[in-house]
Amino acid sequence: MSAPSLTPTVSASAHRASAYSARLAQVLSKLNHASLDSAIDLIEKTWQAGKQIITLGNGGSSLTALHFINDWNKSIFLNTGVPFRGRSLVDNVGLIMSYANDIAFEEIFVEQLKNILNPGDLVIAISGSGNSENVIRAVKYANTHEGVTLGICGYRGGKLKNLAQHVVWVDVDDMQLAEDVHFIFGHMVMQRLARMPV
Numbered sequence: 001m002s003a004p005s006l007t008p009t010v011s012a013s014a015h016r017a018s019a020y021s022a023r024l025a026q027v028l029s030k031l032n033h034a035s036l037d038s039a040i041d042l043i044e045k046t047w048q049a050g051k052q053i054i055t056l057g058n059g060g061s062s063l064t065a066l067h068f069i070n071d072w073n074k075s076i077f078l079n080t081g082v083p084f085r086g087r088s089l090v091d092n093v094g095l096i097m098s099y100a101n102d103i104a105f106e107e108i109f110v111e112q113l114k115n116i117l118n119p120g121d122l123v124i125a126i127s128g129s130g131n132s133e134n135v136i137r138a139v140k141y142a143n144t145h146e147g148v149t150l151g152i153c154g155y156r157g158g159k160l161k162n163l164a165q166h167v168v169w170v171d172v173d174d175m176q177l178a179e180d181v182h183f184i185f186g187h188m189v190m191q192r193l194a195r196m197p198v
Contacts, residue, residue, distance in 0.1 A: 046122040057126035062090040079194035109138035119146035130158020154178025
């Protein structure tokens with residue numbers, strides 16, 4: 001018996017890749033560049049003031065929140081020598097589970113903010129739907145405790161779009177495409193603040 005061929009065949013999968021790329025390109029073409037630049041300016045201003053930049057989110061958005069801080073803390077400091085005081089509320093699993101178990105999952109971010117939020121700190125809340133209750137509660141807390149809030153969302157923007165003081169909204173009813181653009185936004189911030197060539 002001959003071994004099965006390992007050569008991929010041209011099939012519908014090639015067309016799926018092309019279709020996905022085309023849909024992403026369409027979303028990118030409709031982005032509000034002014035809102036993106038405004039959000040980047042906000043992060044830069046917060047950084048230069050020596051304030052904390054705090055990220056949070058659920059599911060895939062929690063990984064986006066971590067990715068932001070990974071890139072920003074490392075690359076911005078290495079390229080400028082100016083400390084970037086970034087932290088994420090999703091990187092301590094034990095702490096998250098403790099709050100979820102002892103209080104409520106809806107409070108996992110608020111309880112952390114109570115301990116670390118200082119006036120002028122920037123809370124970046126990421127939610128594809130814009131309706132995650134623990135994210136909404138965190139933004140409400142920051143808004144009423146001298147924090148600055150930036151909501152990053154997709155779909156119709158949900159509650160987050162109207163609640164956050166500043167917003168990056170990806171107008172698309174597709175979680176993966178929204179998350180793609182959220183990641184791109186994080187890279188825009190890194191390259192701008194790290195003074196990397198455009």
